[in-house]
Each structure stands twice: as structure tokens, then as C-alpha cells.
Amino acid sequence: MRTWPVIGTIAKRELAAYFESPVAYVFLVVFLLLSGFFTFSLGGFFELGEASLNSFFTWMPWLFLFLVPAVGMRLWSEERRLGTIELLLTMPVLPWQAIVAKYLASWAFLAIALALTFPVVITVNWLGDPDNGVIVAGYVGSLLLAGTFLAIASLTSALTRNQVIAFILALMLCLLLILVGFAPVTTMLSRFADIWLVDTVASFSVLTHFEGFQKGVLDTRDLLFFFSVIAFSLFTTGVVLRSHRAG
Amino acid sequence: MIKVENLSKTFGSKRAVDDVSFEVRKGEVLGFLGPNGAGKSTTMRMITGFYPATAGKVSVCGFDVSENPIAAKVKMGYLPEAAPSYQEMTVLSFLNFAAEMRGLRGEDRRKAVRRVVETCHLDMVLGQTIDTLSKGFKHRTCLAQSIIHDPEVLVLDEPTDGLDPNQKHEVRTLIKRMGETKAIIFSTHILEEVEAVCSRAIIIDRGRVVADGTPAELKARSARAGAxxxxxxxxxxxxxxxxxxxxxxxxxxxxxxxxxxxxxxxxxxxxxxxxxxxxxxxxxxxxxxxxxxxxxxxxxEEGRLEEVFRSITMPDTQLVKGAA
Known part of the structure; x- marks a missing residue:
């Protein structure tokens, strides 16, 4: 069977499933409200007095920390709980194709959510004269960040039939990936560890790699980091799913 | 069409299926009997490639399920136990999805969906989401997806479970009719079903095949047979x-x-x-x-299948002449 039509069919079904339940709309509203609140209120968009979306993107990792695991938690745990995984994997499709298809559908859903924040871009362009290249880079970085967290959520949702457990596990792993590069944590670490060690640990953080995008720099090392975490998580998802069936 | 050779499956230290071998030819309906937990579903999951086998080999239409899974799955339709389906989808969109997964597009897809809707009497509920359906309709929706590509091999895990007597009769008639041109294996613990539908039956107990024959042959093993x-x-x-x-x-x-x-x-x-x-x-x-x-x-007396079943799967009741 050709790979892409099958992936397309599964992804289409998966994406439609998001919009067939009210959860999708709740998610979108919460995401848009929170991103607005963080940008304008906590981020001090107006007080900064500069035409940039810095306050918008700075909060993205923290927002995604809660919202992306919420999107990804049902990926495989629901299939296993309802037994539909048996249906899906006995159709002419290879497990990796199903994993990639479901992942891409959820990623597309997050991309839609991100795209719906376009009013902030319009606002900042209306108020001043921002560097739109930096804004595009920020969006690319946000999308990659969301994809990374989502791949981790895919892995934790394969581990358990319980969506709540999948959510919490994903949240904890994502939090770890943030904290190892979070300034207060790295400052604290540097008090009793050598600087090279702190830097090595921080290089595993999504924050470290997200920073470049915020400044408008597309670095291959950052891209490589995000894509390798995604690839590793999806590969492990496959291993976990197989181990359930192998007995 | 289905060839199972020395198939085994262990979960941890538990041997769920132990050295099972059989064959199902075209035009044959094989009834798979056994008490709960005997290994029926596990065997079927290995046939359909959902579980990898611990040992042994399954081939479907000449394709090895573990070496050439896609080619084998293309030939197969499968109704899993408890008939799972995507709850939030409508019956129509679910069947469209199943058809597309089987590579059916455009007019072919519409024809296939129309055919199974007719066969499984789903026209009344096409626009309803699956979670609002009664158990019988849910079951038939899942059955419909298993035959949407008119497969040569059908694996049905308790296809009549949860249906009312009329629906049971209909599904049996359907299986019998399809059995003329396909190779079908289905599991059940309703013994009359085996007599009504199967050309051959296998009794499996604690992971092993304990009896294999036509329903008449099995019945003849009953102590009452010939009375x-x-x-x-x-x-x-x-x-x-x-x-x-x-x-x-x-x-x-x-x-x-x-x-x-x-x-x-x-x-x-x-x-x-x-x-x-x-x-x-x-x-x-x-x-x-x-x-x-x-x-x-x-x-x-022709003998009673129930008696044979009981005596084989509960060996302390001595009702059978000659061992399995």
C-alpha cells in the first residue's frame, strides 16, 4: 500500500475527530484567551514600548506546557482504551505510518491554533513597524516547540490507557525540558557546578533552542535539536506500542 | 487460505496459546470454540497480525503475516471482539474511512459503502454518531467495516455477541452465505451457532486445540450419540x-x-x-x-455438542468416549 494516501486518510480522520468534539473549541478559546492575557497583561506588551512580539513568544513555552499535553494525551491512550487500536493496526497500515499520521494531525491542529493568533500580528503592525522576519521566525519556533511537546505527549499517551496519567507524565517531561534551561534554575546550578556542566545541561532545554527563533535566528543546531527530540519520541512511541502487543 | 502452524503466544510466564495448528480453505467456515480465556481471541489477533506470535507462523493467502503484513492484511477483514469503533464519528464517515483505508476511492468507495450498508441494514442510522447507537447497531457497523473491501479471508471474533435473536439469525445467514466464496474463521460460545453455520469446528482449551472436526463428527463423540x-x-x-x-x-x-x-x-x-x-x-x-x-x-440421538464441549473442556465430567 502506498504510504502517503494511508497517512492522509488517518490524519484526515484524526483532525476531523478533534472538531467533532467540543474539546477542540474549548481548547482554541482557552489558548487564544491565555496567549492574549500573557502577552498584554503579564508580558507588558504596551509598557515595553517596542514594536515586537517578544512578550507574546516569551510565554509560549509555558502556555504550551499545559495545552500541548492536553491535546496529545488522547492520541494513543484513547485508541487503547476503546480498542480501536486493534481495528486501526489490522488495516493495511504499518504502525509507524499510523503513529506519524496521528501525530501530524494533532500538530496540524496546534498549527491552526497558532495561526488563529494572527490578530496580535495585525495589532503590532498597526501600532508600529516591527521586523516581520523575526515574527515569522518566532512562529516557526513556536510550531517546532509545540511539535516537540506533542511528540512527548504521544509517547506518554502510548504508555497508559489513562488520559490523565498521560497528561501529567507529558507535563512533567516537558517541564523538565524547560527548567534545565530556565534562567533562575541555571543561575542556581552555576553556584555549585562548573559552567561547562551547566551549559551542557542547558543545551537539552527547549528554552535554549527557542531563544534563537525569538531573536529571528534560524540555526540548524536548533532545528536539529527539535527534530531529533520529535523523531526519538515518535520512535519510542512505536517501541512502546509494540511492547504492549508483544507480551 | 489461512494457514496456522505451531502458533504459540506467551504473556510473561503465562502461555495463552500453545502450539496451535490448523488450516481454513476457501469455501470453509471454521467455528472456533472454547471457554472464556481459552486463547480464542489471542489466536485471532495473531492471525490478523495485531499480536506478534511468540513462535510459529501464520500465512493468509500465501502471505506470511509477520514478514509481509500489508499484503496479508489487504486480503483480510477483521471484526475484533467487542466491535470497537470511533465513537464520535457518524456511521457513514466511519465506513468511508474504512473504505479509504482499504484503498477504495471515488465511485468504488461509494459502491462499497452502499453494499455494506445494505448487507448490514444500516441505512436507518447512517447519519448518527456511533456513541448514540444501540449495541446491535454498533456491532453491525463494525461488521460492515470488516467486509467493506469484500475480503477473501474473514476473521470474526464473536460476531453475534450482544445481538437479539433475529439479528443473530441474520448474521449467521450472512456468514453462511459469505462462507461459500471466502475462508471464514469465527469464534463463539454459542454451540447451536456452530451447528447452524460451520463446516468445521475447532475446540480450544487452555491454549491448545483439543478437538477438530465437522460438527457431526464432534457430536458423535458424545456419550449419548447412537442412543x-x-x-x-x-x-x-x-x-x-x-x-x-x-x-x-x-x-x-x-x-x-x-x-x-x-x-x-x-x-x-x-x-x-x-x-x-x-x-x-x-x-x-x-x-x-x-x-x-x-x-x-x-x-x-445424534449426540449433543454441548455435552462434548463440556466434557472436553472440563475433563472431570466423564461424558465422552475416547480421548481427544
């Missing part, structure tokens, strides 16, 4: 007992008085009587005619 039941009028218990003792093929007989001067006889042939066994009913009839007793009923 003759007669109701006589105008005879006395003593006279019947006396005359019966003259029949050589008889092992023993229960003679009981019945209301209104009748006598009922349950005569068991002796196991080593050979051809005389089958003639037992005739001998008893001749005897009655000689004595001018009126025969109200005369019947040879």
Missing part, C-alpha cells in the same frame, strides 16, 4: 426389559413407565458392536412389531 429413544404403547416394563435382553448390540437400557400405559426406553448400544450399533433402532422396532406394541416415537 435410541423409543416410546411404546401397550407394553409392560418387565416384558420390554426381557425382550430387550435378546438384542446383541445393546449395552444397557433404561426402561421407565410413562403416563397412560406407555413405556419409554432409552437404549445405549455397546461400544464394540460395530455395524450393529447403527442397526439398534431397527432391531428395537422389529421387536416391537413382533410383540405388536405400538411405537409412538423412535429416534436415534
Amino acid at each position: 435410541v429413544l423409543v416410546t411404546l404403547h401397550g407394553a409392560s416394563v418387565e416384558a420390554v426389559k426381557e425382550k430387550l435382553s435378546g438384542i446383541a448390540a445393546l449395552h444397557h437400557a433404561d426402561v421407565c413407565p410413562a403416563p397412560e400405559g406407555r413405556v419409554t426406553v432409552e437404549a445405549f448400544p455397546s461400544p464394540d458392536a460395530g455395524a450393529e450399533r447403527d442397526a439398534l433402532a431397527g432391531r428395537i422396532a422389529e421387536m416391537a412389531i413382533r410383540e405388536s406394541w405400538k411405537i409412538e416415537q423412535l429416534k436415534t
Whole structure:
């Protein structure tokens, strides 16, 4: 069977499933409200007095920390709980194709959510004269960040039939990936560890790699980091799913 | 079409399926019998490639399920136990999805969906989401997806579970009809179903095949198989007992008085009587005619599948002649 039509069919079904339940709309509203609140209120968009979306993107990792695991938690745990995984994997499709298809559908859903924040871009362009290249880079970085967290959520949702457990596990792993590069944590670490060690640990953080995008720099090392975490998580998802069936 | 060779599956230290081998040819409907937890579903999951086998080999239409899974799955339709389906989808979108997964597009897809909707009587609920359906409809929706690509091989795990008697009958008729052109394997614990539908049956217990044969062959293993039941009028218990003792093929007989001067006889042939066994009913009839007793009923027991099933899967009840 050709790979892409099958992936397309599964992804289409998966994406439609998001919009067939009210959860999708709740998610979108919460995401848009929170991103607005963080940008304008906590981020001090107006007080900064500069035409940039810095306050918008700075909060993205923290927002995604809660919202992306919420999107990804049902990926495989629901299939296993309802037994539909048996249906899906006995159709002419290879497990990796199903994993990639479901992942891409959820990623597309997050991309839609991100795209719906376009009013902030319009606002900042209306108020001043921002560097739109930096804004595009920020969006690319946000999308990659969301994809990374989502791949981790895919892995934790394969581990358990319980969506709540999948959510919490994903949240904890994502939090770890943030904290190892979070300034207060790295400052604290540097008090009793050598600087090279702190830097090595921080290089595993999504924050470290997200920073470049915020400044408008597309670095291959950052891209490589995000894509390798995604690839590793999806590969492990496959291993976990197989181990359930192998007995 | 389905070939299972020395298939085994262990979960941890538990051996769920132990060295199972059988074959299903085109035009055959194989009934898969066994108590709960005997390994029926596990075997079926290995046939459909959902579980990798611990040992052994499954091939479907000549394709090895573990080496060439896609080619094997293309040929197969599968109804999993409990008939899972995507709850939030409508019946129509679910069937469209199943058809697309099977590579059916455009007009082919529409035709296939129309065909299974008709076969499974789903036209009433096409626009409903699956979670609002009754159990029977859910089941038939899942059955519909398993036959949407008109597969050569069908694996059905308890296809009549949760259906009402009319629906059960319909599904059985459907399986029987499809069985003429496909290779079908289905599991059940309703024994009458096996007699009604299957051309062959396998009984599996604790992961092992304990009996394999046509329903008639299996029934013949029953202790009651070959017993003759007669109701006589105008005879006395003593006279019947006396005359019966003259029949050589008889092992023993229960003679009981019945209301209104009748006598009922349950005569068991002796196991080593050979051809005389089958003639037992005739001998008893001749005897009655000689004595001018009126025969109200005369019947040879075919044996009961239920009895065979029970005695094989619960070995402490001694009901069967000859071991499995």
C-alpha cells in the first residue's frame, strides 16, 4: 500500500475527530484567551514600548506546557482504551505510518491554533513597524516547540490507557525540558557546578533552542535539536506500542 | 487460505496459546470454540497480525503475516471482539474511512459503502454518531467495516455477541452465505451457532486445540450419540426389559413407565458392536412389531455438542468416549 494516501486518510480522520468534539473549541478559546492575557497583561506588551512580539513568544513555552499535553494525551491512550487500536493496526497500515499520521494531525491542529493568533500580528503592525522576519521566525519556533511537546505527549499517551496519567507524565517531561534551561534554575546550578556542566545541561532545554527563533535566528543546531527530540519520541512511541502487543 | 502452524503466544510466564495448528480453505467456515480465556481471541489477533506470535507462523493467502503484513492484511477483514469503533464519528464517515483505508476511492468507495450498508441494514442510522447507537447497531457497523473491501479471508471474533435473536439469525445467514466464496474463521460460545453455520469446528482449551472436526463428527463423540429413544404403547416394563435382553448390540437400557400405559426406553448400544450399533433402532422396532406394541416415537440421538464441549473442556465430567 502506498504510504502517503494511508497517512492522509488517518490524519484526515484524526483532525476531523478533534472538531467533532467540543474539546477542540474549548481548547482554541482557552489558548487564544491565555496567549492574549500573557502577552498584554503579564508580558507588558504596551509598557515595553517596542514594536515586537517578544512578550507574546516569551510565554509560549509555558502556555504550551499545559495545552500541548492536553491535546496529545488522547492520541494513543484513547485508541487503547476503546480498542480501536486493534481495528486501526489490522488495516493495511504499518504502525509507524499510523503513529506519524496521528501525530501530524494533532500538530496540524496546534498549527491552526497558532495561526488563529494572527490578530496580535495585525495589532503590532498597526501600532508600529516591527521586523516581520523575526515574527515569522518566532512562529516557526513556536510550531517546532509545540511539535516537540506533542511528540512527548504521544509517547506518554502510548504508555497508559489513562488520559490523565498521560497528561501529567507529558507535563512533567516537558517541564523538565524547560527548567534545565530556565534562567533562575541555571543561575542556581552555576553556584555549585562548573559552567561547562551547566551549559551542557542547558543545551537539552527547549528554552535554549527557542531563544534563537525569538531573536529571528534560524540555526540548524536548533532545528536539529527539535527534530531529533520529535523523531526519538515518535520512535519510542512505536517501541512502546509494540511492547504492549508483544507480551 | 489461512494457514496456522505451531502458533504459540506467551504473556510473561503465562502461555495463552500453545502450539496451535490448523488450516481454513476457501469455501470453509471454521467455528472456533472454547471457554472464556481459552486463547480464542489471542489466536485471532495473531492471525490478523495485531499480536506478534511468540513462535510459529501464520500465512493468509500465501502471505506470511509477520514478514509481509500489508499484503496479508489487504486480503483480510477483521471484526475484533467487542466491535470497537470511533465513537464520535457518524456511521457513514466511519465506513468511508474504512473504505479509504482499504484503498477504495471515488465511485468504488461509494459502491462499497452502499453494499455494506445494505448487507448490514444500516441505512436507518447512517447519519448518527456511533456513541448514540444501540449495541446491535454498533456491532453491525463494525461488521460492515470488516467486509467493506469484500475480503477473501474473514476473521470474526464473536460476531453475534450482544445481538437479539433475529439479528443473530441474520448474521449467521450472512456468514453462511459469505462462507461459500471466502475462508471464514469465527469464534463463539454459542454451540447451536456452530451447528447452524460451520463446516468445521475447532475446540480450544487452555491454549491448545483439543478437538477438530465437522460438527457431526464432534457430536458423535458424545456419550449419548447412537442412543435410541423409543416410546411404546401397550407394553409392560418387565416384558420390554426381557425382550430387550435378546438384542446383541445393546449395552444397557433404561426402561421407565410413562403416563397412560406407555413405556419409554432409552437404549445405549455397546461400544464394540460395530455395524450393529447403527442397526439398534431397527432391531428395537422389529421387536416391537413382533410383540405388536405400538411405537409412538423412535429416534436415534445424534449426540449433543454441548455435552462434548463440556466434557472436553472440563475433563472431570466423564461424558465422552475416547480421548481427544
